[in-house]
Amino acid sequence: MTRNSQVRRQLRHVRLRKKVAGTASVPRFCVSLTANNMYCQFIDDDAGVTLASSSTLSPEFKALNLKRNVEAAAALGKLAAEKAIAAGVSKVVFDRSGFQYHGRIKALADAARKAGLQF
Secondary structure, three states, X not given: OOHHHHHHHHHHHHHHHOOOOOOOOOOEEEEXXXXXXXXXXXXXXXXXXXXXXXXXXXXXXXXXOOOOOHXXXXXXXXXXXXXXXXXXXXXXXXXXXXXXXXXXXXXXXXXXXXXXOEO
């Protein structure tokens, strides 16, 4: 990514965060991507705590032996939703962190919806 695209994504993220906030009953489902890994967190912004999290670095995901592509994003979305439901979270607000809603982000969100999360 060039410097300009990083700045543009950060500006989109700031603009998005003005509208999206998580509470204890409806936490924020934050998704972040790097070139090699994907990260998901369920955050209560009022208390400032993370309720559940998962990533491509977790042992559960590594056991699946998937590459970092759309299929892997769908598997990570399913794992994240299962962890959230185990933590007592069923309804969330989606925070895409300034990334475009397509490809891996969309696959992750769709898989989390199929696994039982409500956006």
